[in-house]
Every structure is written in C-alpha cells, then in structure tokens.
Amino acid sequence: MPDRQFGRLRRATRPALASLILLATACAKNAPYDTLSPEGPIARTQDALFKPVFWIAVVVFVLVEGALVYAMVRFRDRGQEGLPRQVHGSPKLEIAWTIAPALILAAIAVPTVVTIFDLSERQPGGMKVNVIGHQWWWEYRYPDGGVVTATDLHIPTGRPVYLDLEAYEEGPVATTPAKKDEGVIHSFWPPKLAGKQDVVPGRVNRMTIQADRPGVYEGQCAEFCGLSHANMRLTVIAHSQQDFDRWLADQKRPAAQPSGGRAASGLQAFREKGCASCHAIGGVSEGLGGPNLTHLASRETFAGGTFRRTDENLEQWLRNPPGMKPGSKMPNLNLSQDEIDGLVAYLQTLK
Numbered sequence: 001m002p003d004r005q006f007g008r009l010r011r012a013t014r015p016a017l018a019s020l021i022l023l024a025t026a027c028a029k030n031a032p033y034d035t036l037s038p039e040g041p042i043a044r045t046q047d048a049l050f051k052p053v054f055w056i057a058v059v060v061f062v063l064v065e066g067a068l069v070y071a072m073v074r075f076r077d078r079g080q081e082g083l084p085r086q087v088h089g090s091p092k093l094e095i096a097w098t099i100a101p102a103l104i105l106a107a108i109a110v111p112t113v114v115t116i117f118d119l120s121e122r123q124p125g126g127m128k129v130n131v132i133g134h135q136w137w138w139e140y141r142y143p144d145g146g147v148v149t150a151t152d153l154h155i156p157t158g159r160p161v162y163l164d165l166e167a168y169e170e171g172p173v174a175t176t177p178a179k180k181d182e183g184v185i186h187s188f189w190p191p192k193l194a195g196k197q198d199v200v201p202g203r204v205n206r207m208t209i210q211a212d213r214p215g216v217y218e219g220q221c222a223e224f225c226g227l228s229h230a231n232m233r234l235t236v237i238a239h240s241q242q243d244f245d246r247w248l249a250d251q252k253r254p255a256a257q258p259s260g261g262r263a264a265s266g267l268q269a270f271r272e273k274g275c276a277s278c279h280a281i282g283g284v285s286e287g288l289g290g291p292n293l294t295h296l297a298s299r300e301t302f303a304g305g306t307f308r309r310t311d312e313n314l315e316q317w318l319r320n321p322p323g324m325k326p327g328s329k330m331p332n333l334n335l336s337q338d339e340i341d342g343l344v345a346y347l348q349t350l351k
Contacts, residue, residue: 032191032192032217032218033191033218033219033220034191034192035047035191035192035195037192038192038193039192039193039211039212039213039215039217040192040193040194040209040210040211040212041210041212042119042160042193042194042208042209042210043191043192043193043194043195045115045118045119046115046119046194046195049111049112049115052111053108053112056104056107056108060104119208120206122160122162122208123160125159125160126159126160126161126162126208127142127144127155127156127159127160127161127162128142128143128144128161128162128163128164129141129142129143129153129155129161129162129163129164130142130143130163130164130166131153131163131164131165131166131188131199132165132166132167132168133165133166133167133168133186133188133199133221133225133232134167134168134329135183135184135225135226135228135232135327135329136221136225136226136227136228136229136231136232136304136325136327136328137150137151137232137291137303137304137305138150138151138153138188138221138232138234138304139168139291139292140152140153140154142248145248145251145252146252147248147251147252148280148292148294149251149292149294149295149299150291150292150299151233151234151235151291151299151301151302151304151305152235152236152237152299152300152301152305153190153234153235153236153237154236154237154238154239154244154247154248155209155210155211155236155237155238155239155244156238156239156240156241156244156245157210157211157212157213157214157238157239157240157241158210158212158241159210159241160208160209160210161208161209161210162206162208163188163197163206163207163208163209164204164205164206165188165197165199165204165205165206165207166199166200166201166202166203166204166205167183167184167185167186167199167200167201168183168201183201184201184225184226185198185199185200185201185223185225186198186199186221186223186225186232187199187221187222187223188207188219188221188222188234189219189220189221189222189234190209190217190218190219190234190236191218191219192217193209193210193211193217193236194207194208194209196222198223199223209236211236211238213238214238214239214240214243215237215238216235216236216237216238217235217236217237217238218233218234218235219233219234219235219236220232220233220234221233221234226327227326227327228304228306228325228326228327228328231303231304231305231306231325231326232304232305233301233304233305233306234305235300235301235305250295250298251294251295251298253282254282254283254294255281255282255283255284255293255294255295255350256349256350256351257283258346258349261345262341262342262345262346263342263345263346263348263349264342264346265338265339265342265345265346266339266341266342266343266344266345266346266347267284267342267346268342269335269339269342269343269346270284270285270343270346271284271285273333273335273339274333275287275333275343278290278330279291279292279293280292280293280294281293281294281350282294289329290329290330293347293350294350295350295351296309296347296350297309297347297348297349297350297351298350298351302314302317303317303321303324303325303328304325306324306325307324311344311348314343314344314347314348315340315341315344318333318335318340318343318344319332319335319340320332
C-alpha cells in the first residue's frame with residue numbers, strides 16, 4: 001500500500017479508535033457510582049422514570065438525525081441552478097412539529113411531577129438526619145439519637161431515611177463558629193440509593209434514601225464547590241436495624257480517656273495547640289467548625305473521605321493539612337514530631 005494511502009487510512013481510523021477507547025472506559029466490574037444499578041426503593045423509582053424518558057430521547061434522536069441525514073443526501077447540491085422546493089409556512093408541517101413536541105413533553109412531565117410529589121412525602125416510621133455541607137466534608141446530625149458525626153452516614157436497612165440538607169460556611173479557623181446563609185452550593189449524591197439533591201446556603205432541601213440490604217454505598221458532592229470539590233466524598237453505611245441500634249449506642253458514649261503514655265500527651269497537645277476550639281470531642285471539647293472527632297477511630301477514612309485512617313496518613317495530615325488537601329480549612333499548626341506522634345496515638349484511641 002502506498003504511503004499516502006496508508007496515511008489516509010491511519011487518519012481515518014483514529015476517530016474510531018478513540019471512540020473504542022472511550023467506550024472501554026465505561027466498562028468496570030465494580031462501579032460504585034453506577035446509577036443504573038439501584039439498591040433501594042427510592043433509587044428504583046427514579047430509575048423507573050429515567051428509562052422511558054431515555055428511550056423517548058433515543059427515538060427523538062434517531063428521527064431527527066435520520067431526517068437530517070436524509071435531507072443532506074436527498075437535497076445536496078448537484079451543481080444545478082435554482083433552489084429545491086421550499087416548505088416554509090406549510091400549515092400541516094407547522095402544526096405537526098408544534099403538537100408532536102408538546103405531546104412528548106406532556107408524556108414526560110406528567111409522570112415526572114407525580115414521582116416528585118410521591119418521593120417528597122414523608123411517612124411515619126422513617127428516620128431523620130440533618131446533613132450539613134461544609135468545605136469540604138459532610139456533617140451528620142441524628143436528632144433522635146443526639147449523635148453528631150462526619151463523612152460516614154450510617155442508616156438502618158428497610159426504613160426510609162429523611163435527610164434535611166443545608167450548607168454552612170466556616171468562619172476563620174478556630175475562632176468563629178459555623179455560620180448559616182453564607183458559602184457555596186454543594187450537591188449530595190449517593191447514586192445507588194437516590195439521585196442528586198442540591199445543598200444550598202440559607203435553604204433546607206429534602207431528600208429520602210433507603211437501602212435494601214446492609215452494605216457500603218459510595219457517594220460524592222456533585223456540584224463544583226471549590227478547590228477540593230473532588231475530595232468531598234461521602235459514604236452511606238447501611239446496617240440491619242439491630243446493628244444500627246448498636247452503632248448508635250456506641251456513638252452516644254463519651255470519648256475514651258487515655259490514662260498515660262503517648263496518647264495522654266496527644267490529648268494535652270489537642271488542648272494546647274488550638275485543636276479543641278475547632279473540633280468537638282465528647283467530654284473533652286465543644287469546638288465548632290471542624291468535624292466531630294469523638295469516635296474518629298470508628299471511621300475508615302478522614303478529611304472528607306479522602307484518606308484512609310492509618311497512622312501514616314494521620315501523621316502526614318497533621319504535618320501539613322493544606323498540602324494534602326488543597327484549600328483545607330485546617331491550618332498547618334507547625335507541630336513538632338513528638339506532638340504529631342502523640343496526637344496520632346490519641347486520635348486512634350477514639351473508637
């Protein structure tokens with residue numbers, strides 16, 4: 001094959017190869033953000049609405065693109081003089097392409113509105129959780145249990161969980177408590193349990209989630225909210241009712257109090273280095289603005305779900321939080337190595 005023909009063939013196959021690679025990126029055995037595999041009744045209801053709307057869109061796409069390709073081929077310029085016969089102003093066509101979209105929109109709008117109202121109803125027997133979006137982590141408050149935690153949302157299976165979502169913005173670190181009505185928009189998105197819901201400053205939005213079975217369901221903030229938007233993750237952990245009650249009882253207990261050793265020196269550093277003014281620990285401090293650390297060691301991750309809770313990661317975090325998570329509200333406190341070692345030991349006792 002001549003080089004010129006080979007070059008043309010290679011250029012022609014590049015788009016097809018790029019499309020194949022792009023298609024392959026969508027293939028995964030474990031896809032935690034797969035919205036097409038609902039794991040709860042709320043997500044299934046939304047999926048049942050999505051599928052007919054999707055196929056309606058496919059039909060519209062095929063018809064429109066097919067008509068466009070047909071017109072391009074049928075009425076292409078063949079070098080003849082004059083224009084093809086014009087149809088502008090045809091009453092039949094005008095009526096047809098006015099009524100058809102209206103019918104399609106009605107077919108989509110009616111079930112959509114009905115579904116929205118159905119999902120907004122709150123039935124007896126559900127559980128309420130207040131969800132607060134910070135930059136860049138999630139706070140969870142259980143009003144019935146008097147528990148405050150972060151990053152991991154624990155829920156019982158088989159019961160609807162009603163979320164009240166609002167956005168807060170922190171003031172200067174370690175001096176000003178969290179404030180309402182300021183800040184940026186977030187979006188709470190646990191894809192296997194429900195669709196997205198915006199979290200707006202100065203407004204309480206509501207959504208419902210429910211899990212069929214115990215498990216871990218990953219999620220993410222789905223609205224760009226600043227430097228660490230991609231690091232604002234969330235995890236919904238679903239338990240059997242018995243296991244959830246046990247977890248809730250454990251969370252109500254005060255924090256462990258070290259009697260001596262490195263953990264005791266870490267508690268002293270926590271109090272002296274300003275950590276206590278920002279972070280609350282049951283029986284130790286009532287800080288505002290940062291995540292509640294009373295039972296930090298019961299969580300698998302920290303810093304908005306960004307890092308695994310290991311000694312090495314905690315050590316690096318305490319040495320330079322903004323370096324590990326861009327835009328972190330937690331400052332670099334210039335801790336000594338002994339202070340870092342003590343704080344890591346203390347934090348790991350908070351089970």
